[in-house]
Amino acid sequence: xxxxxxxxxxxxxxxxxxxxxxxxxxxxxxxxxxxxxxxxxxxxxxxxxxxxxxxxxxxxxxxxxxxxxxxxxxxxxxxxxxxxxxxxxxxxxxxxxxxxxxxxxxxxxxxxx
Numbered sequence: 001x002x003x004x005x006x007x008x009x010x011x012x013x014x015x016x017x018x019x020x021x022x023x024x025x026x027x028x029x030x031x032x033x034x035x036x037x038x039x040x041x042x043x044x045x046x047x048x049x050x051x052x053x054x055x056x057x058x059x060x061x062x063x064x065x066x067x068x069x070x071x072x073x074x075x076x077x078x079x080x081x082x083x084x085x086x087x088x089x090x091x092x093x094x095x096x097x098x099x100x101x102x103x104x105x106x107x108x109x110x111x112x113x
Contacts, residue, residue, distance in 0.1 A: 007022075008031060009029040018030075021033060049061065055087060055112060059113075060082065061094070062080065062081050062111055067109060069103070076100070076103070092105055
């Protein structure tokens with residue numbers, strides 16, 4: 001059985017449920033049972049490129065410096081254009097495919113084209 005919380009205004013525990021609200025019998029304060037989630041809570045954080053432009057899924061970007069790929073002899077050259085990026089959560093925010101393979105890149109090494 002769910003426990004009924006104390007009143008956030010007077011901290012008394014004489015609370016009852018009325019429909020979708022809790023009501024304090026001592027002070028008359030009402031508050032919703034289920035807190036509504038704000039739209040910003042579920043939104044993905046903005047990912048910005050090296051110039052401060054906001055990136056979106058499907059954008060085209062270019063590398064602003066040469067990047068060496070760990071565990072490989074491949075070097076991604078400055079100016080390489082990448083089409084149709086995909087934004088993901090984590091340290092490396094951009095997932096993309098190039099001629100040399102699939103890579104996860106940090107947005108700070110990219111600029112929007």
